[in-house]
Amino acid sequence: MVEIRFGEHTVLLNEGESVLDGCLRNGLHIPHGCKSGACQSCMLIADEGNIPVTAQKGLKNTEKDLRYFLSCQCIPQNTLHIRQANQMQDIQHSRVLAHGLINKTVLQLRLEPVFTYKPGQYLNIWQKVDNEKTECVRSYSIASVPEIDDFIELHIKIIDSGKFSQWAKNHLRIGDTLQLQGPLGQCFYAAENPEQPLLLIGVGTGLAPLIGIARDALQKGHSGKIDLIHAAREAHSFYLQNELGNLVRDYPQFNITYVCQADDQTAASASPYRVNGDVYAYVKQHFPSTKGMKVYVCGAASFVRKISKQVFLSGASSRDIHADSFLPCS
Amino acid sequence: MSLYERIGGEPAVDAAVDIFYRKVLADDRICHFFDTVDMDKQAAKQKAFLTMVFGGPNHYSGKDLREGHKHMALTEIHFDAVIENLAATLQELGVAAEDIQEIAAIANSVKNDVLNR
Structure with a gap:
């Protein structure tokens, strides 16, 4: 019997049973639709274990790189450690390495690279502003390239009434620590066809x-x-x-x-x-x-x-x- | 051989998705229903729809179709527009006339669910 680990749950799959069906049979909640590999609503991530090729059919290469798979199409041969595809990663603390306006309305931030990422993915910043009264969560895309740059670069658009952007412009300083969560998103380069325009x-x-x-x-x-x-x-x-x-x-x-x-x-x-x-x-x-x-x-x-x-x-x-x-x- | 196998199975569905979706987006009668949603998700939905009408493996129930379309206030005009675009897509792909008829019949069989009648 093949074992599936999903958080603190362990599911034993029956012969020929999909990860989705096994999890549903054990009372776990996984959003799903067509059960045919088409609607992709049952997509999960496998952090460990071999993902069968059929379970990634129809996914983008960027999604395959991130180990996404369709649980309804997944009948694994060996143990898989899985989680929800939208489950948030842990918070990381990162120091501000550089901070400055690059034009009237864009703040360039360079942060200590505390996780690996693909350029074009985004991250969330969790920050208390207004003297600790309001907690803001803001998403920013990553402009740097990990193989070339020894920092994570973000471009923060300064908005007149923007809680976070005004705080970042006026109060954030080099050496301060930000709480980051990421990386997220699938908008990045996948080197599948180097000649494609x-x-x-x-x-x-x-x-x-x-x-x-x-x-x-x-x-x-x-x-x-x-x-x-x-x-x-x-x-x-x-x-x-x-x-x-x-x-x-x-x-x-x-x-x-x-x-x-x-x-x-x-x-x-x-x-x-x-x-x-x-x-x-x-x-x-x-x-x-x-x-x-x-x-x-x-x-x-x-x-x-x-x-x-x-x-x-x-x-x-x-x-x-x-x-x-x-x-x-x- | 089943209808789904006859028209070429999953590769045929993949070939049809973009052609069909382009036609739908260019059709003034129905394009507004598709404007506000994510392209990726739309393409996946078109694929599920085409797999169903091609007689392929699917698990759509009448209840799903009712729920999914309830908020859209669809009429006969919208339904017919989808069927027309579907037929034009199949013609473009060189599907035989009798197969197109069979596919249209499958699509028509869910009409009452889609229109919530």
């Missing part, structure tokens, strides 16, 4: 995960074209232009375009890579077919929804579209 589209601090993904792909030897499109409302909102310019100089397969959504004629001449206009129209015009491309889109939820749909309708496979929506917090 990559299209990276981000608005505002949506650049953070994308610059991480681009640098990660380049250092892993991605040879296909990588087009990064950074959109912002105003010209002064662009940032890390030197770093991006260096990537263009060093890697012929890498291109950057800044799309400035406000009609700012002076801005157009400020950078050879800058254009004025609407990001949706820009993508439509310059990438009329996204067939065969891998697309990463990051930014506000409304933008992510609209641009994901657009690149899907212009040919990208739904499996090749990775999205990271930034959600507002109260």
